[in-house]
Amino acid sequence: MSFTYEFPRPSVTIDAVVFGVNQELELELLLIKRRDDPFKDCWALPGGFVNVADTVPQGESLEAAAYRELREETGIKVDYLEQLYTFGEPGRDPRGRIISVAYFALVRSKDHTAIGGDDAKEAAWMSFKALPKLAFDHHKIISMALERLRSKIRYQPIGLNLLPEKFTISQLRKLYEAILGYKINHGNFRRQILPKNRPNFIKPVRTLREKSNRTGPPAQIYFFDKLLYENAVAKGFDFKLNCRKISQ
Amino acid sequence: MSFTYEFPRPSVTIDAVVFGVNQELELELLLIKRRDDPFKDCWALPGGFVNVADTVPQGESLEAAAYRELREETGIKVDYLEQLYTFGEPGRDPRGRIISVAYFALVRSKDHTAIGGDDAKEAAWMSFKALPKLAFDHHKIISMALERLRSKIRYQPIGLNLLPEKFTISQLRKLYEAILGYKINHGNFRRQILPKNRPNFIKPVRTLREKSNRTGPPAQIYFFDKLLYENAVAKGFDFKLNCRKISQ
DNA sequence: TGCAGTTAGACTTATAATGAGTCTATTAAA
DNA sequence: TTTAATAGACTCATTATAAGTCTAACTGCA
Known part of the structure; x- marks a missing residue:
């Protein structure tokens, strides 16, 4: 043919x-x-x-x-x-x-x-x-x-689909660091990803803490409430994450 | 064939x-x-x-x-x-x-x-x-x-190629308003487009003011120093313009 | 001529966002 | 027990932003 x-x-x-x-x-x-x-x-x-x-x-x-x-x-x-x-x-x-x-x-x-x-x-x-x-x-x-x-990744929470269903903020930050190619100040990242003045679609799993296999205290475990996020977006919310390269 | x-x-x-x-x-x-x-x-x-x-x-x-x-x-x-x-x-x-x-x-x-x-x-x-x-x-x-x-237009000064070679800040703002589809606070626009703490690639034409054919004072005329802009970009500068819709 | 309306430009004020840290408690590993 | 790492809660200074005021300079109209 x-x-x-x-x-x-x-x-x-x-x-x-x-x-x-x-x-x-x-x-x-x-x-x-x-x-x-x-x-x-x-x-x-x-x-x-x-x-x-x-x-x-x-x-x-x-x-x-x-x-x-x-x-x-x-x-x-x-x-x-x-x-x-x-x-x-x-x-x-x-x-x-x-x-x-x-x-x-x-x-x-x-x-x-x-x-x-x-x-x-x-x-x-x-x-x-x-x-x-x-x-x-x-x-x-x-x-x-x-x-x-x-x-x-700066204006869409795509990172959240890439972690295990339950994750810690440090894991999320490490993912961002892997994609962006540089280290991020951990306090600032936490502040941006878990703002205190508005309902947050990254929710803590009440009773769970990280099964710790490394130094440091066990971390709070979170999950991504996709439905809540999509509702917020429908109401005009737009995700933004502004973390530049650490200077030092 | x-x-x-x-x-x-x-x-x-x-x-x-x-x-x-x-x-x-x-x-x-x-x-x-x-x-x-x-x-x-x-x-x-x-x-x-x-x-x-x-x-x-x-x-x-x-x-x-x-x-x-x-x-x-x-x-x-x-x-x-x-x-x-x-x-x-x-x-x-x-x-x-x-x-x-x-x-x-x-x-x-x-x-x-x-x-x-x-x-x-x-x-x-x-x-x-x-x-x-x-x-x-x-x-x-x-x-x-x-x-x-x-x-x-929020992160590239493309608007500047669209005006006459010499223009006023109000004209530039009107162009932005036409493209974005909403009014911008004129003071805030001016502050963002003419920042005071750094050399600016939007330069006043010293002696010239607007040949006024409307009410209001004659406006300062500016030109876009493309070379200076490109130098700044090469040194890591990135243009940003954050003017949201006026609320009132 | 004088007034009304318009607008550039310089400000101000309050609030929010950001970068860069400190401090403490808690853990694993040495 | 000590050391190093790290989550989480802070602080502090700086900068960015929204929204407005005020004044002087102009045009158009009476």
């Missing part, structure tokens, strides 16, 4: 930048090892071609393609993918003119086991601090995704 | 959302009237197909296509186009599966005369407050562009 057009057309692919947070609250990235050329055996972002057609229903949406490719190549299903940017420079793919729409997501890595499949010989969570060389322009895509992630 | 592929491919287009500011400091939008079906004679965003090829040099970049289409359909050349979002829902174009990468820009409308050409029967600056019905999903694209513009 073949498809003929009056004018040349590009292929359109998606790439998925899926950040993970492991149980040590370190940042990871979901990668696959390519089964085929080009860049055979090279690590790359999961992704692939968008299914399209010129007749109704015209194939799948870009977003649907992103979810599908992610599932096929890594076995992972995420709740939410956000469009990041579209990369379409001539020459970015040796196979021909390929335009790629990048999506990104953020999950707990332990909840999502990476299993290679389809065009992926392997799939794995890799430490963000020690990424291998990647195929195509994927390093560029990732650096743009990280930038976006860093700006997003 | 025809082009045959093993798998179906989408067409890729660009759309340009070009905001303009007129001499009354009102927001405008650059639109074209379509020469051909679908949506013949309907107003739409300027845009069109990206030229591609599978052999090197693989055609033009997405950005280049945006500049080219804008020039062909409206005669307008802009300095800077920023990628906004990629719209690829099946069904968004009756001609087939068409994926469109939207770009946006911001210019002084009087410096850019709109002249219809190519696929555009007409091209014109339209008041943003009274937009006509538009083709395809262009209303959706525009509302996303406006949202982006509103968030951008």
Whole structure:
């Protein structure tokens, strides 16, 4: 079967930048090892071609393609993918003119086991601090995704979906530090995340304290009351977290 | 001539959302009237197909296509186009599966005369407050562009490129009000835009005051020292403007 | 000419937000 | 028992912000 057009057309692919947070609250990235050329055996972002057609229903949406490719190549299903940017420079793919729409997501890595499949010989969570060389322009895509992630955590409580259901403020802070890449003053962080003048959607678990396996007192355990947060947002509340790099 | 592929491919287009500011400091939008079906004679965003090829040099970049289409359909050349979002829902174009990468820009409308050409029967600056019905999903694209513009003017001094070279603080404020869609306390705006503790890249024109054709005292005239601003940015300065809606 | 209305620019005042710490109690490890 | 680490409650100084007042300078109108 073949498809003929009056004018040349590009292929359109998606790439998925899926950040993970492991149980040590370190940042990871979901990668696959390519089964085929080009860049055979090279690590790359999961992704692939968008299914399209010129007749109704015209194939799948870009977003649907992103979810599908992610599932096929890594076995992972995420709740939410956000469009990041579209990369379409001539020459970015040796196979021909390929335009790629990048999506990104953020999950707990332990909840999502990476299993290679389809065009992926392997799939794995890799430490963000020690990424291998990647195929195509994927390093560029990732650096743009990280930038976006860093700006997003300042005005959306996405960090809260990445911790275990019950967590301490120190854990939350460590997560922020891992994503932002710098240390935060712990008192100021606590003040911003647990303001005293308004109802807070980060609620203490009454009776529980941390099962302490480190120095220091046992910490209060909290949970994220998502419903309360969404109600507040509906009423015009907007989350903001302003913690800059510690100076010293 | 025809082009045959093993798998179906989408067409890729660009759309340009070009905001303009007129001499009354009102927001405008650059639109074209379509020469051909679908949506013949309907107003739409300027845009069109990206030229591609599978052999090197693989055609033009997405950005280049945006500049080219804008020039062909409206005669307008802009300095800077920023990628906004990629719209690829099946069904968004009756001609087939068409994926469109939207770009946006911001210019002084009087410096850019709109002249219809190519696929555009007409091209014109339209008041943003009274937009006509538009083709395809262009209303959706525009509302996303406006949202982006509103968030951008808070941390980038883009407003300053939109005024005449020499301007008063009131004019600058009126521009901000036009884009944000609400009134700003004039004293607070002045304090934020002309801070007293640091060198300022908005500099008074020593001898000049406004040639007053309205009530009130003649206002000091300023100019935007772009070089000084860029130096400050290079040294880590970041512009911020926090003026919320007046309460009263 | 004189008054009314408008506005730039300089202030003020109260409140809130932020950076950078201190201090204490509580724990694990040495 | 001592030492080092850390949660949590504070403090303090500084800066940022919202909202307004006051005055002088102008235009337009009577």
